[in-house]
Amino acid sequence: xxxxxxxxxxxxxxxxxxxxxxxxxxxxxxxxxxxxxxxxxxxxxxxxxxxxxxxxxxxxxxxxxxxxxxxxxxxxxxxxxxxxxxxxxxxxxxxxxxxxxxxxxxxxxxxxxxxxxxxxxxxxxxxxxxxxxxxxxxxxxxxxxxxxxxxxxxxxxxxxxxxxxxxxxxxxxxxxxxxxxxxxxxxxxxxxxxxxxxxxxxxxxxxxxxxxxxxxxxxxxxxxxxxxxxxxxxxxxxxxxxxxxxxxxxxxxxxxxxxxxxxxxxxxxxxxxxxxxxxxxxxxxxxxxxxxxxxxxxxxxxxxxxxxxxxxxxxxxxxxxxxxxxxxxxxxxxxxxxxxxxxxxxxxxxxxxxxxxxxxxxxxxxxxxxxxxxxxxxxxxxxxxxxxxxxxxxxxxxxxxxxxx
Amino acid sequence: xxxxxxxxxxxxxxxxxxxxxxxxxxxxxxxxxxxxxxxxxxxxxxxxxxxxxxxxxxxxxxxxxxxxxxxxxxxxxxxxxxxxxxxxxxxxxxxxxxxxxxxxxxxxxxxxxxxxxxxxxxxxxxxxxxxxxxxxxxxxxxxxxxxxxxxxxxxxxxxxxxxxxxxxx
Numbered sequence: 001x002x003x004x005x006x007x008x009x010x011x012x013x014x015x016x017x018x019x020x021x022x023x024x025x026x027x028x029x030x031x032x033x034x035x036x037x038x039x040x041x042x043x044x045x046x047x048x049x050x051x052x053x054x055x056x057x058x059x060x061x062x063x064x065x066x067x068x069x070x071x072x073x074x075x076x077x078x079x080x081x082x083x084x085x086x087x088x089x090x091x092x093x094x095x096x097x098x099x100x101x102x103x104x105x106x107x108x109x110x111x112x113x114x115x116x117x118x119x120x121x122x123x124x125x126x127x128x129x130x131x132x133x134x135x136x137x138x139x140x141x142x143x144x145x146x147x148x149x150x151x152x153x154x155x156x157x158x159x160x161x162x163x164x165x166x167x168x169x170x171x172x173x174x175x176x177x178x179x180x181x182x183x184x185x186x187x188x189x190x191x192x193x194x195x196x197x198x199x200x201x202x203x204x205x206x207x208x209x210x211x212x213x214x215x216x217x218x219x220x221x222x223x224x225x226x227x228x229x230x231x232x233x234x235x236x237x238x239x240x241x242x243x244x245x246x247x248x249x250x251x252x253x254x255x256x257x258x259x260x261x262x263x264x265x266x267x268x269x270x271x272x273x274x275x276x277x278x279x280x281x282x283x284x285x286x287x288x289x290x291x292x293x294x295x296x297x298x299x300x301x302x303x304x305x306x307x308x309x310x311x312x313x314x315x316x317x318x319x320x321x322x323x324x325x326x327x328x329x330x331x332x333x334x335x336x337x338x339x340x341x342x343x344x345x346x347x348x349x350x351x352x353x354x355x356x357x358x359x360x361x362x363x364x365x366x367x368x369x370x371x372x373x374x375x376x377x378x379x380x381x382x383x384x385x386x387x388x389x390x391x392x393x394x395x396x397x398x399x400x401x402x403x404x405x
Numbered sequence: 406x407x408x409x410x411x412x413x414x415x416x417x418x419x420x421x422x423x424x425x426x427x428x429x430x431x432x433x434x435x436x437x438x439x440x441x442x443x444x445x446x447x448x449x450x451x452x453x454x455x456x457x458x459x460x461x462x463x464x465x466x467x468x469x470x471x472x473x474x475x476x477x478x479x480x481x482x483x484x485x486x487x488x489x490x491x492x493x494x495x496x497x498x499x500x501x502x503x504x505x506x507x508x509x510x511x512x513x514x515x516x517x518x519x520x521x522x523x524x525x526x527x528x529x530x531x532x533x534x535x536x537x538x539x540x541x542x543x544x545x546x547x548x549x550x551x552x553x554x555x556x557x558x559x560x561x562x563x564x565x566x567x568x569x570x571x572x573x574x
Contacts, residue, residue, distance in 0.1 A: 027408065102438065133535045134458040141461045144469025148441060151476055155434055163480070174473065194535060 006126045007289060008037075041129065042115050045262060052261045053080040056308060063312040090250035095158055098247070103156035107248065107255035109149035114263045117142050121269055122197040124279055124292035136184040136194040139270060140177055143225055146263075147173045150234075150244050153256070157247035165243025168319055169234035172224050175326040176231075179334035180221035186214040186341050187274045200278035205353075208275040210360040211341060213368045215275040217334050222267040223307055224326070226260065230314035231322060268303025272296060276303075333371050340367055413453055420446025429492060437475045441468055455528060458535045 012033055019029040054069065054077060061068025069076030094103060119129035120138050132138055147170055154166020188194050190210060191202040199207075208215045224231040235243035245256045272278055276299055279285045279292035317325070340363050348356045423443035430436045444467045451460035541547040 031408075099434075102435075132457055132461075133533055134461045137458070137461045137465055141464035141469065144464055144473075147473055148468060151473065152438070155476070155480065167477075167480075170473065170477070174470075177469070193533075 005289070008127050012037075038129075041118060045115060045118060046258075048265075049258045049262045050080045050084065052265055052304075053083065053258070055304075056261055059305065059308050060312050063309070084254070087251050087254040092252070093247075093249045095247045097158040099156040099158070102152050103247075104252070106149050106153035106156060107252045107259075109145055109152065111255045111259045111262075113142050113146035113149060114259050114266055116145070117266050117270075120196050121266075121273070121296075122200060122278060123296055124289035125197070125201070125285065127289050127293065128197060131195050131197045133193065133195045135196040135199075136188055137181075139184065140181055143173065143177060143180075146225075153248070154244040157244070159247050161240045161242075162244050162246050165234045165236075165240045165246065168240075169227050169244055171319065172227060172231050172234065172322060175323060176221045176224035176330075179217055179326065179330045180225065182331070182334035182338050183214050183218045183221065184274070185338050186211050189338075189342055189345050196273055196278070200273060200280060203277045203280060205357065206275060206277050210357060211275070211337070211364055212361070213333070213337055213364040214341070215271070217330060217337070218274065219271060219303075219306070220330065222271065223310060224322075226264050226267060226307070228260075228264065228307065229311040230317045232311075232316055233319055233322060236316065264307050265300055265304045268305075268307060269296065269300035271303040272299035329371070329375060333367070336371075337364070337367055409453065413450070416446050416449045416453070420450070431489070431492070433479045434476060437472060437479060440475065441472045444468055444472065456534065458538060 015033055015036075016026070016029050019032065020026055024032075057079070058068040058076070069079035072078040072082055094100060117139065120132050120135045122128035122131070150169050150173070151166050154162045154164075154169075157163075184194075187199050187207050190207055191199040193199065193202075227234050234240070235245075240246070245253055248256060273296070278299070279296040281295045284295060285292040341360070344359050344363050348359045351359070420443050423439045423446060426439040427436050427443060430439060444463065448460045448463040448467075451457075451463055542552045543549055
């Protein structure tokens with residue numbers, strides 16, 4: 001067992017050896033090392049987060065035909081550090097009548113709900129926090145903590161804008177949890193396990209190829225969970241100032257902001273894990289764990305880039321549109337897709353792999369086509385209804401105009 | 406005293422304290438947030454018992470759905486979230502009596518339980534609790550009938566809720 005094939009175990013063994021050599025109890029040394037590992041992962045993620053700020057600003061600038069940060073350091077790379085210093089030395093304000101304890105816990109919970117997700121992210125076959133056999137549900141459970149943090153922030157700020165923003169955001173998150181949970185069952189059906197590492201290891205063909213519709217629904221639900229455009233109605237600047245984090249200043253605001261960026265990156269990672277093979281890439285993951293980390297980070301960045309692409313391309317939708325889209329369109333499709341996938345899986349389990357793949361893709365395409373046709377019919381009927389309501393009013397107005405002539 | 410016992414005692418203490426705060430805090434939103442803390446404590450107890458799946462479900466269902474619904478209901482229905490006035494009515498001593506009696510009954514029953522001093526069996530490697538649970542819930546030899554009956558009951562409740570809330574045009 002050398003360092004290049006299992007770095008975590010080698011490092012842990014080495015450190016345990018030193019600590020026990022100093023006369024420390026083996027159990028205490030083990031617990032200490034576990035804490036050290038958590039601290040290390042969390043700090044690396046926070047440092048990565050700093051660069052995500054730079055990345056997001058650079059990418060959005062390109063989408064909007066600007067240059068983005070380019071003054072401080074090469075390519076503006078020092079800019080996020082300047083931003084952080086600014087956030088740290090800013091006055092830390094607490095609004096009058098705010099619920100101090102809840103107000104201060106909310107940003108911490110928000111950041112925690114993102115960092116905790118990385119406990120189940122397998123960075124390499126041997127590099128992972130915990131191989132939880134209920135990983136898919138863990139994703140939703142961490143989202144629940146995020147929801148809680150937002151409602152706490154909105155309520156404790158003692159500000160109407162904050163409360164309305166929190167209500168909207170929580171409505172989005174609670175609604176889109178349902179299609180997400182349903183779609184998470186699809187990789188579970190394919191892999192026969194909810195554990196993230198098992199899902200990756202069973203993914204000899206990307207699950208995106210088996211269930212493109214499922215991957216698409218997961219992406220949409222993930223964007224909604226993030227509260228990013230087109231689902232960013234919670235922060236609608238023109239109506240709500242900034243939504244639930246209106247009253248936060250300095251680093252507390254920074255926690256929400258950084259948490260959102262890291263969350264987007266994390267969901268990019270989960271999209272890669274569930275549908276694009278995670279750390280696997282044509283056997284490269286077997287060469288070295290370090291290569292696996294590079295692969296999964298690269299895939300996560302591509303997912304993050306797609307989320308940014310959608311954010312800076314789409315317009316914000318209204319809350320009734322969001323609710324109708326989720327409950328009348330996305331949720332039924334997600335449930336039907338789970339049922340169809342389970343049925344096809346049961347029927348084709350013993351068939352050849354080509355037949356299996358073809359059957360899965362065909363069922364996805366047919367389901368997507370049928371649901372789009374139904375949506376087209378319904379919206380046509382709705383359009384006719386609205387125009388029918390408008391028509392008599394119009395002709396009456398015209399009649400009035402003619403009478404004047 | 407093993408490390409596991411210490412962790413259990415800390416978690417149990419936090420859970421009990423949160424439960425106490427739920428019923429005594431006069432601010433309803435605070436009560437709901439303390440309830441979240443208590444539910445978290447219960448989830449951690451499940452996790453300590455190697456029931457990771459149940460712990461995660463506890464967080465998803467109770468914190469993600471029920472506690473959020475509580476907070477929503479409090480915020481939407483009350484202008485003033487503070488409860489002024491006394492926390493107990495004149496029957497408080499009956500409640501206290503029932504609580505003490507049930508606690509005494511539990512202690513009495515647990516006198517004959519000899520599991521406290523036993524050490525838990527080691528979990529065999531490759532044991533997947535989620536698979537076992539799924540098999541138990543869906544196999545005819547297991548709990549498929551109660552499971553289906555509970556599902557139908559929940560579906561009936563859902564249909565009833567939709568019917569009550571449906572706005573007849």
